[in-house]
Amino acid sequence: MSYAFAAQLNSLLAALILLTAFAMLVQRRMYALLHLFAWQGLFLSISTAVVGFAAQSHHLYISSVLTLAIKVILLPYILHVLIRKLKIHREVETIVNVPTTMLIGIALVIFSYHLTAPIRELSTLMTKSTLAVALATVMLGLLMMITRRHAVTQIIGFLAMENGLFFAATSATYGMPLVVELGVALDILIAAFIFGIFFFHINTTFDSLDVDQMARLKEED
Amino acid sequence: MILLVLLCVPLVASLALAFIGDRKFAPEVNILGSAATFVAGIALALEVYHHGPMLAGDKFFFVDAFNVYLAVLTSFVSMTTALFSRRYMRREREHGTIGHRRIRFYHAMFQLFIFAMLLCLLTNNVGVLWIAMELATLSTVLLVSLYRTPSAIEAAWKYFILCGVGIALALFGTVLLYFAAEKVLGAGGEALLWTNLSQVSDQLEPTILSLAFVFLMVGYGTKVGLVPVHNWLPDAHSEGPTPISAVLSGLLLNIALYALVRCKVLVDGSTGTHHAGNIMMGFGILSVIVASFSLLRQKDIKRMFAYSSIEHMGITTFAFGLGGPVATFGALLHMLVHSLTKSAIFFTVGHASQMHRTQDMDRIQGLIRGNPLVGWGMTFGVMAIVGMPPFGVFMSEFLILTATIKDAPLMAPFLLLGLGVTFAALFRKVQPMVTGEVPPHQKFLKVAHVPVLLHMFLVLGIGIYMPKFLADWFHTAVGLLK
Numbered sequence: 079m080s081y082a083f084a085a086q087l088n089s090l091l092a093a094l095i096l097l098t099a100f101a102m103l104v105q106r107r108m109y110a111l112l113h114l115f116a117w118q119g120l121f122l123s124i125s126t127a128v129v130g131f132a133a134q135s136h137h138l139y140i141s142s143v144l145t146l147a148i149k150v151i152l153l154p155y156i157l158h159v160l161i162r163k164l165k166i167h168r169e170v171e172t173i174v175n176v177p178t179t180m181l182i183g184i185a186l187v188i189f190s191y192h193l194t195a196p197i198r199e200l201s202t203l204m205t206k207s208t209l210a211v212a213l214a215t216v217m218l219g220l221l222m223m224i225t226r227r228h229a230v231t232q233i234i235g236f237l238a239m240e241n242g243l244f245f246a247a248t249s250a251t252y253g254m255p256l257v258v259e260l261g262v263a264l265d266i267l268i269a270a271f272i273f274g275i276f277f278f279h280i281n282t283t284f285d286s287l288d289v290d291q292m293a294r295l296k297e298e299d
Numbered sequence: 300m301i302l303l304v305l306l307c308v309p310l311v312a313s314l315a316l317a318f319i320g321d322r323k324f325a326p327e328v329n330i331l332g333s334a335a336t337f338v339a340g341i342a343l344a345l346e347v348y349h350h351g352p353m354l355a356g357d358k359f360f361f362v363d364a365f366n367v368y369l370a371v372l373t374s375f376v377s378m379t380t381a382l383f384s385r386r387y388m389r390r391e392r393e394h395g396t397i398g399h400r401r402i403r404f405y406h407a408m409f410q411l412f413i414f415a416m417l418l419c420l421l422t423n424n425v426g427v428l429w430i431a432m433e434l435a436t437l438s439t440v441l442l443v444s445l446y447r448t449p450s451a452i453e454a455a456w457k458y459f460i461l462c463g464v465g466i467a468l469a470l471f472g473t474v475l476l477y478f479a480a481e482k483v484l485g486a487g488g489e490a491l492l493w494t495n496l497s498q499v500s501d502q503l504e505p506t507i508l509s510l511a512f513v514f515l516m517v518g519y520g521t522k523v524g525l526v527p528v529h530n531w532l533p534d535a536h537s538e539g540p541t542p543i544s545a546v547l548s549g550l551l552l553n554i555a556l557y558a559l560v561r562c563k564v565l566v567d568g569s570t571g572t573h574h575a576g577n578i579m580m581g582f583g584i585l586s587v588i589v590a591s592f593s594l595l596r597q598k599d600i601k602r603m604f605a606y607s608s609i610e611h612m613g614i615t616t617f618a619f620g621l622g623g624p625v626a627t628f629g630a631l632l633h634m635l636v637h638s639l640t641k642s643a644i645f646f647t648v649g650h651a652s653q654m655h656r657t658q659d660m661d662r663i664q665g666l667i668r669g670n671p672l673v674g675w676g677m678t679f680g681v682m683a684i685v686g687m688p689p690f691g692v693f694m695s696e697f698l699i700l701t702a703t704i705k706d707a708p709l710m711a712p713f714l715l716l717g718l719g720v721t722f723a724a725l726f727r728k729v730q731p732m733v734t735g736e737v738p739p740h741q742k743f744l745k746v747a748h749v750p751v752l753l754h755m756f757l758v759l760g761i762g763i764y765m766p767k768f769l770a771d772w773f774h775t776a777v778g779l780l781k
Contacts, residue, residue: 135486196506197478216471220464232460239467246471250478255488258426262470265433269463272440276456283449292453295534 084132085204091125092208095245096187099218102238103183106171108161108230112154115234119149122241126248129205135252141259145244148263153237156270161230164281171228179225183218190214197250209249215242229280229287233273240266301346302355302362305339305370306417308332309377313410320403321392326385329406333378336413340374343367348768354423354494361423361494364775365631369557370420372635376549376642377413379750383646384409384542386747390653391540401445405540412438412546416554426491428558429466429473432522435551436462443539454534461531462521469518469558475511476565479503493561500568508569515562516578522555524609525616526586533593536605537658541649544601548608549642553634556612560619564780567622576620583617584710586610587717594724599658600648603728604641607684610721611637617714618699619780621706627777629698636691636758637684643754644680647673650746651732660728665737670744674733676751681729683758685722691761 098118105111123145130138161167173179190213198206219239223232244262247254254262277287284291312332319325344367347353352363362370388405391397397405415435422428436458444455477491483502484490496503517528524532536544559579566575590610597603611633618630650673651666652658667674683690686697696718703711761769 193510196510197475200482200504200507201478213471216467223460223464229456236460236463236467239464243467243470243474247474247477250474251481252486254426254474254477255424255491257424257488258430258491261427261430262433265430265437268434268437272437272459275441276444276452276459279444279447279452280456283447283452289456292449292456294450295453295457295538 081132081204084128088125088128088132088205088208091121091128092211092245094121095125095215095241096211099215099238099242100180100183102234103179103218103222103225104173104176106173108167108169109158111231111234112157112161115238116150116154118238118241119145119154122245123150125245126253129248129252132204133252137256138248138253140256141244141248141253144259144263148266149237149241153266153270156274157230157234160274160277164277164287166230166287169228171226171231173225179221183221186217186221187214190217201250203249203252205249205252209246212242212246212249215239215245218242227288227290229277229289232289237266301339301343302360302421305336305343305374306414306421308336308339309410309414309417312336313407313414316406316410317403319406321399325402325406326381326389329409330378330381330385332410333374333381333413336417337371337374337378340371344371348772358423358489358492358494359427360421361492362421363779364772365779366420366557368631368635368772368776369553370417372553372638373413373416373420373550376638377409377546379646379753380542380545380642381409383545383649383747383750384540386745387542387649387653388540390744396446405442405445408438408442409542409546412442416550419554420557423492423494424488425473425476425493425496425562428561429470432469432519432555432558433466435554436466436522439539439543439547439551442543443535445540445543446538448538451538454531454538458531458535461528465518465521465528467518468514472511472514472518472562475507475514476562479507479511479569493565496565497568500565501571503565503569505570508566509574512562512566512575512578515559516575516582519555519559519562520582520616523552523559523612523616524586525582525613526589526609529586529590529609532609533602533605536608537599537602541601541645541652544605545642545645545649548605548645549638552608552612553638556615556619556634559616560780563619573622576622579616579620580707580710581620583613583615583620584713584717586613587617588713591717591720591724594721594728597728598660600652600660600663600732601645601658603660603725604644604648607721607725608637608641610717611641611684613717614696614699614714617710618702621699621702623702623706624777625698626702626706627780628773629695629702631773631776632691632761633695633699636695636761639754639758640680640683640690640692643751643758644677644684646747646751646754647676647680650744651677654741654744655738656740656742660732662738662740663732665735665741666733668735669737669741670746672746672748672751676755677729678733679755680751681725683755685725686718689759689762691758694762694765
C-alpha cells in the first residue's frame with residue numbers, strides 16, 4: 079500500500095465517518111441508530127490502522143484494536159442488551175425539523191473547516207485534511223445530543239462525540255501518547271457502566287426514557 | 300515516595316470501604332483514610348516547602364507550591380467532610396432514605412473521588428490531568444443521584460451530560476495542545492508533560508494555542524461552573540447528599556480551575572498577549588453578575604449556596620485572568636478561604652435541613668435558639684462568605700478589588716455590583732432562618748462540632764494573621780504563574 083493510496087483511503091474513511099454522523103443525526107429507530115454507531119466505530123478503527131501503517135507509528139495499531147474492541151463490539155453490545163432489557167427497541171422517536179437539523183449540521187461542517195484552517199497550514203501530516211471532519215463529527219454529536227430527547231440517543235450522541243475526538247487525535251498528531259489513550263478508554267468504560275445504571279433509574283422513576291420529563295429543576299419565578 | 304502514599308491511601312481506602320460495606324465502623328474507616336491522606340499531604344507539603352519543586356516517578360508527577368497547597372486543602376476538607384458525614388449519613392440511613400448498598404457505594408466513591416482529585420493535582424501530564432478530571436466527574440455522578448428521587452436523578456443526568464460534553468471539548472483542546480507541542484518536543488509522552496511544555500511555551504505556535512485555549516476554557520469552565528455553562532451546578536449541589544455538595548463546591552471547582560490556570564500559563568507563554576486572561580475575565584465577571592442576581596430568587600437553601608459558589612469561582616477566575624502579582628495572590632488565597640468557608644456553610648446547612656427535614660428556606664427558622672452551633676455557624680459562615688472583615692475572604696476579595704481598580708478600572712463597578720447584590724441577597728435570606736422562635740417541626744439533633752469550628756477558626760485566623768509559610772507558598776506560586 080503506497081503512501082498516496084493510504085492518504086486517499088483515509089480521506090474516504092473520513093468521508094464515511096462524516097456520513098454516518100449525519101445519518102445518526104436523523105435516524106429514528108433505536109437499533110438502526112446503534113448499528114450506525116457501530117459502523118462509525120469500524121470506519122474509525124480501520125482509518126486508525128491505515129494511518130498507523132502509512133505513518134509507521136505502531137502504537138496506532140493498539141489504538142485501532144482498542145477502538146474495535148470498545149466502540150464496535152463492547153459498547154454496541156452493552157447498548158443492545160440495555161435496549162432489549164428496557165424494551166425500547168420498538169420505540170420510534172419523533173424528530174422535529176429534519177431539514178433544519180441537516181442545514182445546521184452542514185453549517186457546522188463548514189465552520190469546522192474554517193476553524194481548523196490554521197492547523198491545516200501548519201501540519202505536515204497526511205491526515206491534516208481530516209481534522210476538520212473530526213471536529214465536525216464532534217459538533218454533530220453535540221448537535222445530536224441537543225436535538226434528541228431520548229436518553230439512549232443522547233448517550234449515543236455523546237459516544238459519537240468521543241469518536242470524533244479520537245479521530246481528531248489521530249488526524250492532528252497520529253494519536254495521543256498511549257497512556258492517555260488507555261486512560262480515555264478506561265473513562266469511557268466507566269461512563270458506559272454509569273449510563274447503564276442511569277437508564278434503569280430513569281426508566282423506573284419516570285416510566286420512560288424521554289428526558290423531556292425531567293423538568294423539575296428550574297429556576298422558579 | 301510520600302507522593303505515592305498520598306495517592307495510594309484514598310485508592311486503598313476506596314477498595315477497603317467497598318468490601319467493608321455497611322458495617323458499623325465504615326464511617327470511621329472513611330475518616331481514618333481521609334486523615335491518613337491529610338497527614339501524607341502535610342508531609343509532602345513540608346518536603347516541597349524545604350526542598351523546592353520536585354519531579355517524581357519518571358517525570359510523571361510534578362509538585363510545586365501551586366499544586367501542593369491545593370493538595371493539602373483537598374485532603375484537609377475531605378477529612379473534615381468525612382467527619383461530618385459520619386453522623387449525617389448515619390441519620391439519613393435511619394430515616395430510611397438510603398440502604399445498605401448505597402452506604403457502601405457512597406463511602407467507596409467518596410474515596411475514589413478524593414483519589415481522582417489528587418491525581419489531577421499531582422500529575423505532570425496534561426492528558427492524565429484530563430483523564431483524572433473525567434474520573435472525578437464520573438465518581439460523583441452516581442453520588443448526586445444517591446437518593447434516587449426524580450429530582451436527584453434529573454440533577455445527576457444533567458451533571459453527567461453537561462460535564463461530559465464540557466470535558467469532551469477540553470479533550471479537543473488538549474489534542475490541539477499536543478499538536479503544537481509535538482512540533483517542538485517531538486512525539487511521545489514527553490510532549491504532554493507540563494514541565495516540558497512550560498519550558499518551551501514561547502516556541503509553541505500561538506494561533507494553535509489560542510484556539511486550544513477556547514476549547515479548554517469552555518471545557519474546564521463547565522466544571523468550574525462558569526456562566527453560561529453552569530446549569531448543572533445548582534442542581535447537582537441541591538439534590539446530592541450534603542457532604543457531596545460540600546466537596547463538590549469546596550474542592551472539585553477548585554481543581555477544575557487549577558487545570559484551567561495551568562493551561563493559561565502555557566497559552567500566555569506562547570501568545571505573549573493577554574488574550575487568555577481576557578477570556579477568563581469575561582467569563583468570571585459574567586458569572587459574578589448572573590450568580591449574584593440568581594441568588595435573590597432562590598428558595599432552596601443548598602441551591603442558594605450553590606449560586607454563591609458560582610459567584611466565588613467567577614471572582615477567582617476573574618482574578619486569575621487579570622493576572623499580576625496582587626490579583627494572583629488574591630485568587631490563590633480566595634481559592635483557599637472560599638473552599639474552607641463554603642464547606643463549613645454546607646455542613647451547617649446539612650444540619651439545618653436535617654433538623655427541619657426540608658431544604659425549603661421558608662420552613663427553616665430559629666436555628667440559633669434551636670441549636671446554637673448550627674445557627675451561629677451559619678451566621679458567621681455567611682458573614683465570612685460575603686466578605687466581611689476580619690475573615691479571610693475579606694482579605695482576598697480586597698486584594699482582588701484593589702488590583703482590579705488599578706489594572707482594569709472599568710471592570711471594578713461590575714465586580715462591586717456583584718459583591719453588593721450577593722451581600723444583600725444572602726443576608727436577606729439567611730437572617731430569618733437563624734433568628735426567630737423555634738418552629739414546632741424542628742427537631743434537636745446532635746451535630747458534628749469539629750468540622751464547622753475548625754474551618755471557621757482557620758478562615759478567621761487567615762483573615763487576622765497570615766502565617767509566614769502560607770504567604771511564602773503563595774508568593775512562590777505567584778512567581779510560577781507569571
